[in-house]
Amino acid sequence: MGRFFVGITGASGHAYAEALVRALVLAGNGVDLSITRAGALVIQHELGIDAGERGERLQASLSGWLGEEIAQEVRVFLPEEVGAPPSSGTALGSGAILCPCSMGTLGRVAAGFSSNLVERVADVALKEGRRLVLVPRETPLSQIHLENMARLAGMGAVILPAMPGFYHRPTSIEDLVAHVVGKILDRVGVEHAVSSRWSGLEEPPVEPGTTPPEED
C-alpha cells in the first residue's frame, strides 16, 4: 500500500518504534528506516539490538529483531545517507514518523539543521507540506522543548508525545505501547486494530440497598 519513513533517535522508548514498524508492515506498508548514532546506543541498551555504531548492522539485525516477514518490507538507511531516496522532495512517501524523537532531533528539525537523514526527511516533509509526526519523549520539558514543539506544530507537524493513557485499563507494557502506536497510525491514516477504541464509561456500580434507576 504505502511506504513510510520511520526515524529512530536517541530518546528512550524504542519499544514504540518496534511496535510501530511491525504495525505499519502488517497493515501492508513498506518502511524506510534510519536510526541516529544516539539511537543505535539506546536500541542496544533498551532492546538488546546490535545496530552497530552508525546503524550499519541494523539491516542484518532486522529478521532476528522483527521476524523475517516484517524484515522483508523494511529498507534501512544510514544516518549519513542524506542523499538516499527518502531524502528528496521528489520521493512521494506516505509520511514520516520520528519515533521516539529526542529533544535534540526535535530542536534541530525546528531549526532546519538537516544534519542527518532523519532530520533531512523531516525537513523535506515540512517544506513539501507532507505528513510529519514526531513522537517526543522527555520529562520534564524545558521552555526550549515546548517552544520547539509549538514551532513545529505551527508548521503543520503533528506532535504526538509518547504519553499513553490509562483509561483503557492497560495490564501490560505492550498495552501502553499499543495505545501510543494506535494514535500514530490514526494520524497517518493507517487502519488498525492495534489498540481499542473508547466506547464510553461503564455504568457505575449500584450501591447496596438502593434500587437501580429504571431504563427509559
Ligand SMILES: Cc1cc2nc3c(=O)[nH]c(=O)nc-3n(C[C@H](O)[C@H](O)[C@H](O)COP(=O)(O)O)c2cc1C
Ligand atoms: C539510555 C538513554 C536514554 C535517553 N533518553 C532520552 C529521552 O528520553 N529523551 C531525549 O530527548 N534524550 C534522551 N537521551 C539523550 C539523547 O540520546 C541525546 O540527546 C542524543 O544526543 C540525541 O541524539 P539524536 O537526536 O541524534 O538521536 C537518552 C540517552 C540515553 C543514552
